[in-house]
Each structure stands twice: as structure tokens, then as C-alpha cells.
Amino acid sequence: MASPASPPPLTERLAALLTDHMARTGEAAADTARRLGVAEEVVRRWIAQAGGDPDAAEFAHLDTAAKLGAWLRARIADTGRTVRDLADATESVSTSTVYNWLKGDHLPPPPVGDEPDRFDLFLSHPALDLDLRQRVRLDEVRRRLTGTSLRPAADPGADWPARALPAGNRTFTGRTEERRRLDRLLARHARGDTAVVAALTGMGGTGKTALAVHWARTREVRATFTDGCLYLDLNGYAETPPLSVDTALRKLLQQFGADPATLPADTDALAARYRETVAGRRLLLVLDNAHAEPQVRPLLPAGPGCLTLVTSRNRLQGLDVTGGPVTHVPLDVLTTRESGSLLRKLIGALIAKSTADADIDALADACGHLPLALQIAAANYLTRARPEQVSLREYAAALTDRRMDALAVGPTDPALAVTAVLDASYRHLSAGARRTYRLLGLHPGPDWTTAAAASLTARDRDATAALLAELAEANLVSEHEGRWSFHDLVRDHAALTARRADADGVRAEAVARLLDHYLHSAFAADRALAPARDPIVLAPAAEGTAPERPGTSQEAVAWFGAEQRVLHHVCARADADGHDARTWALAWSLSNLLDHSGAWTEMAAVWHSGLAAARRLGDDAGTAIALRTLAYSHLQLEQHDTAQRHLEQALAVFERLGDHTGLAHTCIMLSHVSESQRLPETSLDLLRHALEHYRAAGSLDGEARALSGIGWTLVLLGRYEEAIPDCERALALHLQCGNRSGSAGPLDSLGYLHHRLGHYDAAVDYLGRALAVHREHANLRPQATVLVHLGEAHEAAGRPGAARDAWTRALQIYDDLDHPEAGRVRDRLAALPQDGAAGPAPGLPSE
Known part of the structure; x- marks a missing residue:
């Protein structure tokens, strides 16, 4: 029984x-x-x-x-x-x-x-x-x-001929979108038009092999390819040379049971035997770790029963040219969610349960979300860090400071390390690409242009573009909208490789060229944006540097908008490396650009470094200019006491130097402080002192600035008729000097005073012209100021809808700048009657 x-x-x-x-x-x-x-x-x-x-x-x-x-x-x-x-x-x-x-x-x-x-x-x-x-x-x-399911009706069984296909990774996770794209290859294969080819590509360590093996072992794939799978590691990025086509053909034929002694010696004959063997079969071919297209092309089956999946660190774009359409499936690093899921599997449920999600995310960030790095870090945490003594967050913090050394298993398995994987990719580059890769590791910013890379490497731009394309083909850099960038771990590796391969002097010269590239480009942008500004004299750029040359104010604003994040890091690098003259000159060259974008906190930080650099250089004039410009940034941040302290120090230095222009500029800045403190009479006295100093220096542009300030201060004092001649004279001088940007100030003043005199149409006209100038030069905060004045003129003229339109636009700018004036504008909008006619306000230029 x-x-x-x-x-x-x-x-x-x-x-x-x-x-x-x-x-x-x-x-x-x-x-x-x-x-x-x-x-x-x-x-x-x-x-x-x-x-x-x-x-x-x-x-x-x-x-x-x-x-x-x-x-x-x-x-x-x-x-x-x-x-x-x-x-x-x-x-x-x-x-x-x-x-x-x-x-x-x-x-x-x-x-x-x-x-x-x-x-x-x-x-x-x-x-x-x-x-x-x-x-x-x-x-x-x-x-x-709909009868088009990819899932098999029955289990393909356990005897599916996997041949040399490796075992699947038990911790494999994520890659849902990529797996979906691979699944759709089965639908193409089912049509039987031709052999299907897909290329899984990405930088080393992204898990290309793991995905290929995981997908190859799914029930759908096994049920589709009933004759099994051929797998071959083409050794594309190992220390030994990549597998030759001859050797690859022999290995594939041996997987079918061919006797090596009976295989022909000639490669063409081997290829013919291979094609004959796979003909008519339903096979999946996994060609792993390919080096380049010539290594892969002879191994691709021609029969419609086969599907080939190639993995490579190279993008393999050439396969499209000779082999028909190839489905390219690029692999990037994991998403935050995928990284967290993988780490939870790797460290185990017990530790994961008692670990905050933020700590797991911190470790994922430290690993750059690279699958290989995540697996190494998790293994090292469990075996070396003693989880009962060191939290995952503490481990992640320590890892961040020494990633290239820490992301390795150990001396018994030296190949299992992020550095080793990236070393393999680096070895297969041309000599020029290897040098470019190393020097790019010295770039302090998050991304760069071809022009910046050309200066860094002292090559012409066409040659640099070709080398960057080689790095991109090897998945060591990525390109987006004309800018290039590294993955964080690749950046660390490039910098490490530069320290190992290049002498200190070579690296120092490259950094000097890079700093000069941004310095001279920023200086050119400043000259285009503010041609009437008294220029400084720059030292010649280091040999091999080819700066960019923005020629118009629009080009200058566009250049700065693209480079602003980079420039912050460049200034910090110049300061940290002791390039004092470049640090000060960078601060000077960026002042207008930072001011026009409303980046006053960053402007203050840049000039703190510029002030320290000028003092180390013993440059009194540079120190005074730094003090005055630093004061300006604090004034814009409404830190009036700090601004006044810096200005008084600057005034003392300029008096000692007998510099009329410097004294005039500083008096104007002090007048702004007095104005903010509601001391218009004091402000007026300071502006008149500034006018005397400008006339003593013979500066028409400075005279225009002082007259513009005097006119505005008279407006604040309610002396509108008295202010008109000064404002009109300031406007004429600005235009005479070609300083269209400077003309916006007296235009704003004339608009404001005509509003106060009840001349509303004239006020709207002047204010509209001022707004157009500020928009032309991308001056954000002054735009908001003029919009507030325009709204006031419309409100006084009985046009609440037009006032609302102007103030709404002003509020958007103030909110973007996180400016304290936003609250006051919001209160004004709330106080407006709600039944005012909507529509664009008269005097507003089109967006």
C-alpha cells in the first residue's frame, strides 16, 4: 500500500x-x-x-x-x-x-x-x-x-541545452524596461524575416552579462529557442588579447560536440562549417564581452531561427551598417529604487529590516548606483565592517572618501574591483584617448564642452571632438546637448589614473590651461555684456589654451547660463590650488554675470575668495575692488551692516591710492546703503561726491551713473521736477557711451517720476523701455523692480487688471530669486480688486 x-x-x-x-x-x-x-x-x-x-x-x-x-x-x-x-x-x-x-x-x-x-x-x-x-x-x-503572448504554453523542461551559459545571478533585480525590450525581440523573431541581433552595451560593471544570462534563462526564451543556447566570452576587455575570430569559431563548434582535431585550419572554412552547423536551428547565441564589431560580425548566424545577444562596453554602432538593423539596449546605472532593492537582497532581510531607507540610499549614492560597486560594497560591509558595530550610513560615509580603494574584494580576487574593471576599458583606448581621459579627470566641474576639453588637453577642437567620441563609444563618457560628463566612479578613476601616469608638472600645466580657458572666456563674456565697464588687464593665457569668445550680450548670457554650475567649481579649484591672480580675475570677470542672474550668495562666496587672494598677492587696488564688490553682493542680500563695513574699508584704501574712479564707485555703493537705510539726504551727498570724482577722472560713463543715482534720489525725496534734468542727462550720456544696459536706470526713474506727476502714459512708455533693456540683457532683479513700478502706474491710472499682470510677472521673478520683496508684491496682489480686466498690461514687452 x-x-x-x-x-x-x-x-x-x-x-x-x-x-x-x-x-x-x-x-x-x-x-x-x-x-x-x-x-x-x-x-x-x-x-x-x-x-x-x-x-x-x-x-x-x-x-x-x-x-x-x-x-x-x-x-x-x-x-x-x-x-x-x-x-x-x-x-x-x-x-x-x-x-x-x-x-x-x-x-x-x-x-x-x-x-x-x-x-x-x-x-x-x-x-x-x-x-x-x-x-x-x-x-x-x-x-x-490577443493571442500574441510571449509566455510558453508549457514548461520547456529542465533538459534545455544551455551549453556554456553561466548560472544566473540569484540577486538579480530591476532592469524592467530593458527586459521588456528584450522580450519584444521574441515577437520580431517570431515573424521569421531574418536573424535578430541585439546589443547590450554600457560601461563596465553595469551588469550587462547578468542581464543577458538572466533573460536567456527565462521560460519564454527557453521555450522559443528549442535547440538551446550557445554562450561565448569574447574576452574583449581582459588583460589578455580579445578572442580571435578563428578561436571563437572553434569554441562555438566545440559546444556542438565537434572534435577539435577534425576542424579545418582555415578561418573561412571554419566559418562555413559554423554556418552549416547552425543553419535551420532555433538557437540563442550570447556573445559576451565583445571588443569591437570585426570580432562579432563573422559570428552572427544568418538563419531566421537564431537570435544573437551581444554584450560590450563598446556601442557597436558599426553592426547596423553591415548587418542590418540591430536593437541597441544601452545599460546605465541602476535607479535609486533598483539600487535599494539590490542592496536589501545583498545585505539580507535581518539587517535591511533594521536599516533606514535613507541609509541604504546613502550607500547606493556612494557606489554611484553601479551594480558591481553595490555588490562589492555589500559584501565588504558584511565581511569586514562588522554590521553590529558600524551602521550602513557610517560605512557609506567612509566609503565615499576612498571609493577607488574600497570598492574591491581583495588580493585573492584582484579582478573583482571597480578599478580593475575600469582599468580594462582604459587599456583598450588609443594613446590620445587615454591622455584625454586622464586629464579630464582633473576637471572640477560636473560637465564640460569640447572647447574646454581642447584647452585642457592643448589640442585643436576637431581632434578633441574625435577623442571624446572614442571615449563615448567606449562608454566612459556620455554626451548630452553638446556637453560631456563622467559617471562619478569613472571620474574618480580618471583622476586616479592621472595621478599614477602623469607627472605633477604635467597635471599642473593642464589645470592652468583649464583655469585660463574659463577665465578668458568669462572675461570676454563680461566685455560683451558690459562694454562700458573699466576693464582689468589679464595675463596671457597659458600656451595651448583656446578660450571661447562670446561676442554679444545674448551670447554672453547664454554662455554663462550653460557654464554657471561649472564656474562655481572652477573658482573653488583656483582658490584651493593657490592660483591667486586667477582667483581674483575670475571673481572680477564673473561679477556682472552673477549679478544679472541674481546669484548674489554665489557672488559673495566668489569674492570672499577673491579678497583673500588679493591680500595674499599684496595688491591694494585689487583688495579695494574686492571689498567694494563683496559689499555689493551683501547689499543685494540685504545684509546692510556687512556691506557698509566692507565699503568703509574700501574707501580708506582708495583714498590712500588717490584713485578717483575707485572712490567714485565706492561712494555710489555707500549711497545705496544709505538709501536702504532710508537716509536719502546722506545718499544724495554721497552721489554728488561720486560725480565730482568721476569728473576728476574724466569718466563720462561714471558721470552718467552718478547723475542717474542723483536723479533717482531726488525722486525718492519727492523733488520730481528737479530730478528730470539729471535723469535726462544721465540717459543721454549712457547712450553716448554706448552703454544701453545703463540706460535702463534713468528710464526707470523717468517712468516713476512721471507716474508721480500724474503723466501715466509717459510713465508707462518710459517703464516699458526700461523693461525691454533689462530683458535684452537678462537682468532679472531689475526687471522685477521695473515691473513693480509699472504695476503702480497702472493701478494709479485705474487699470487694476494691467497692474495685476505686471505684479504677477514681478512675483515670478522674485520667487525664482528667493528675494524678500516677493512677500510685499504678494500682499499688493492680494489687495487688488478681483474684477479688474485681465490681459497683458500696456507697456509690457512680449515674453
Whole structure:
């Protein structure tokens, strides 16, 4: 008598119950986990250990198009939006189309390519709140209902001939979008037009092999390629040379059981034998770690029964030219969510449960979200850091300071290290690309242009562009909208390689060229933006430097907008490396650009360094200019006491030097402090002193500035008629000197005083002209000031709608600048009557 079957293990029984419950109710794994009071990952692990699929269970009950439509209708209802709302917001989707889906009619078959169709786009609407994993599962429901499912009807069995294919990585996670793209290759393969080729590419350590092996071992792939899989490591980036085509063909034929002694000696004959062997078979070919296209091309099967998956650090663009269309699947680092999921698997449930998400994210950030780095860091944390004594956050902080040394397993396995992986990519570059790579590791900013790289390396721009393209082809740099950047770990490696390979003097010369590139480019931008400003004299740029030359104010503003983040790091690097003359000159050259963008906190930081540099140089004039400009940035930040202290120090230095221009500039700045302290008479005296000093120095531009200030101060004192001649004289002098930017000040004053005199049309005209000048020169804060005045003129003229329009625009600027004036403008808007006519205010230039 047969013994009764033993009951299934508890986990399997629990998984079966959970799967059945989720299939009947359509409940997601996360919802089930909340009901049970456990983590979502626990539910997923229970079901997966029992051979189930928690994601599939979520939608298993959708076995008809009508049920799918009912589920979608309920999802839309939960959003609180209408079908029309969602359809109108989705490209190529009409309301009637969605209603057909909701009824279970006209469900479209899925696309065969990578581009999403109408159904995909609709499911991607943010209001539906479906993550990528859910959308993939719903895509499979659609495939099942339309008869185009990629899932096999039966299990392919355990005897599938995997041949040399490595075992899968047990901690593999994420890559949902990339796996979806690979799954769609099966649909192309099913059409049988030609052999399908896909290239998985990315920098070393992104997990290309892990993804290829994981996908190759899925049930769908095994059921499709019934003759099994051929796997070959082409050794593209090892210390030994890449596998030759001859050797690769022999290894592949031996996987079919060929006797090495019977294989022909000639490579062409070997290729013919290979093509004959694979002909008519349904095979998956995984060519791992390819070096370049010539190594891969002879190994690609021609028969429609085969699909080839190539992994490489090289982009392999050449395969498209000779082998027909290739599906390129680039792999970047993991997302924050994927990195966190992988780390939780690696460190184990016990530690993960007692670790805050922020600490796990900190370690992921320290590893640059690179899969290889995450795995090494997790292993080292468990085996070396003693988790019971060192928290994950402490470990992450320590790792950040020495990533290149710490992200390695140890001397027993030297190849398993981030440095070793990147060394392998570096070795396969040309000599010129290796030098470019090393020197780019010295660049302090987050990204760079081809022009900056050319100065750094002392090459012409065309040659530099070609070398950057080589680095991009090797996935060591990336390019976006004309700017190049490193991944964080690659940057660290490039800098480390430069320290190892290049002498101190070589690196110092490269940094000097880089600093001069940005200094002379910024100086040219300043001259284009403020041609009337008294220039400084720069030392010649280091040999090999080719600065950029913005020639107009628009070009200057665009250049600065593109480089602002970089310039912050460049200034810090110049200061830290003791380039005092360059530090001061950079601060001077950036002053107008920073002021016009409202970056006064950054301006203050730059000039703190500039002041220290001038004092170290013993440069009294430079020290006085630094004090005055530093005071200006503090004045804009409404730190009036600090500004006045710096100005008084500057005034003493300029008096000792007998510098009339410097004294005049400083008096004007002190007048601004007095104005902010509501001391207009004191401000007027200071401006008149400034006018005397400008006339003594013979500066017409300075005279225009002083007269403009005098006119405005008279306006503040209510002496409007008296102010008109000074403002008009200032306007004429600014235009005579070619200083269109400076003309905005007296235009604003004339607009303001004509408003006070009741001449509203004249006021709007002057203020509109002032606003146009500020917009032309991208002067943000002055734009807001003029808009406030314009709103006041409209309000006084009985046009509340026009006032609201002007003040709304002013508020947007003040909010963007985080300026304290924003609150006062917001109060004015709140006090306006709500029934004023809307529409653009007269006097406002078009946006």
C-alpha cells in the first residue's frame, strides 16, 4: 500500500493560498503585504520561493477583454478624472477608443518594435499611477487576450541545452524596461524575416552579462529557442588579447560536440562549417564581452531561427551598417529604487529590516548606483565592517572618501574591483584617448564642452571632438546637448589614473590651461555684456589654451547660463590650488554675470575668495575692488551692516591710492546703503561726491551713473521736477557711451517720476523701455523692480487688471530669486480688486 503523500512545506502552502487570493481579487503584492502586516518583499519572496510570480498573480483574474476593461474602468474612477480627461491628455488616443477598451472591444495587439502604442501610452498616464512593472504585466495580459503572448504554453523542461551559459545571478533585480525590450525581440523573431541581433552595451560593471544570462534563462526564451543556447566570452576587455575570430569559431563548434582535431585550419572554412552547423536551428547565441564589431560580425548566424545577444562596453554602432538593423539596449546605472532593492537582497532581510531607507540610499549614492560597486560594497560591509558595530550610513560615509580603494574584494580576487574593471576599458583606448581621459579627470566641474576639453588637453577642437567620441563609444563618457560628463566612479578613476601616469608638472600645466580657458572666456563674456565697464588687464593665457569668445550680450548670457554650475567649481579649484591672480580675475570677470542672474550668495562666496587672494598677492587696488564688490553682493542680500563695513574699508584704501574712479564707485555703493537705510539726504551727498570724482577722472560713463543715482534720489525725496534734468542727462550720456544696459536706470526713474506727476502714459512708455533693456540683457532683479513700478502706474491710472499682470510677472521673478520683496508684491496682489480686466498690461514687452 502506497504511503500517503507528505504535505507540502508551509511556505509553499502559504504561497499557494496567497497566489489564489491575489488571482481572485486582483490585489497587488503591496496591498496583500499591508493586510498581513509584513513587508512587500516578504510576500514576494514567499511566492517566488514556491515557484510563483507575485506580479502575474495581481492580474491573473483578467482572463477576458471585458474583465480587463472593467478593471481599467475602476482604475480610472479611482483617479477622480473622466475618461475624456485622460484620453485628451494622451497622444493618438480618442475618448471613443478608450470606451471601446472599457467594453472589451477592439483591444489592439501589442507593437512588435520598441515604440509604445496607444494602449501603452494610455497606461503610462501619471493619473493611473501604474509603475513600470505593472504596465509590463498588463502588456502581457493584453498579449494573452490577443493571442500574441510571449509566455510558453508549457514548461520547456529542465533538459534545455544551455551549453556554456553561466548560472544566473540569484540577486538579480530591476532592469524592467530593458527586459521588456528584450522580450519584444521574441515577437520580431517570431515573424521569421531574418536573424535578430541585439546589443547590450554600457560601461563596465553595469551588469550587462547578468542581464543577458538572466533573460536567456527565462521560460519564454527557453521555450522559443528549442535547440538551446550557445554562450561565448569574447574576452574583449581582459588583460589578455580579445578572442580571435578563428578561436571563437572553434569554441562555438566545440559546444556542438565537434572534435577539435577534425576542424579545418582555415578561418573561412571554419566559418562555413559554423554556418552549416547552425543553419535551420532555433538557437540563442550570447556573445559576451565583445571588443569591437570585426570580432562579432563573422559570428552572427544568418538563419531566421537564431537570435544573437551581444554584450560590450563598446556601442557597436558599426553592426547596423553591415548587418542590418540591430536593437541597441544601452545599460546605465541602476535607479535609486533598483539600487535599494539590490542592496536589501545583498545585505539580507535581518539587517535591511533594521536599516533606514535613507541609509541604504546613502550607500547606493556612494557606489554611484553601479551594480558591481553595490555588490562589492555589500559584501565588504558584511565581511569586514562588522554590521553590529558600524551602521550602513557610517560605512557609506567612509566609503565615499576612498571609493577607488574600497570598492574591491581583495588580493585573492584582484579582478573583482571597480578599478580593475575600469582599468580594462582604459587599456583598450588609443594613446590620445587615454591622455584625454586622464586629464579630464582633473576637471572640477560636473560637465564640460569640447572647447574646454581642447584647452585642457592643448589640442585643436576637431581632434578633441574625435577623442571624446572614442571615449563615448567606449562608454566612459556620455554626451548630452553638446556637453560631456563622467559617471562619478569613472571620474574618480580618471583622476586616479592621472595621478599614477602623469607627472605633477604635467597635471599642473593642464589645470592652468583649464583655469585660463574659463577665465578668458568669462572675461570676454563680461566685455560683451558690459562694454562700458573699466576693464582689468589679464595675463596671457597659458600656451595651448583656446578660450571661447562670446561676442554679444545674448551670447554672453547664454554662455554663462550653460557654464554657471561649472564656474562655481572652477573658482573653488583656483582658490584651493593657490592660483591667486586667477582667483581674483575670475571673481572680477564673473561679477556682472552673477549679478544679472541674481546669484548674489554665489557672488559673495566668489569674492570672499577673491579678497583673500588679493591680500595674499599684496595688491591694494585689487583688495579695494574686492571689498567694494563683496559689499555689493551683501547689499543685494540685504545684509546692510556687512556691506557698509566692507565699503568703509574700501574707501580708506582708495583714498590712500588717490584713485578717483575707485572712490567714485565706492561712494555710489555707500549711497545705496544709505538709501536702504532710508537716509536719502546722506545718499544724495554721497552721489554728488561720486560725480565730482568721476569728473576728476574724466569718466563720462561714471558721470552718467552718478547723475542717474542723483536723479533717482531726488525722486525718492519727492523733488520730481528737479530730478528730470539729471535723469535726462544721465540717459543721454549712457547712450553716448554706448552703454544701453545703463540706460535702463534713468528710464526707470523717468517712468516713476512721471507716474508721480500724474503723466501715466509717459510713465508707462518710459517703464516699458526700461523693461525691454533689462530683458535684452537678462537682468532679472531689475526687471522685477521695473515691473513693480509699472504695476503702480497702472493701478494709479485705474487699470487694476494691467497692474495685476505686471505684479504677477514681478512675483515670478522674485520667487525664482528667493528675494524678500516677493512677500510685499504678494500682499499688493492680494489687495487688488478681483474684477479688474485681465490681459497683458500696456507697456509690457512680449515674453
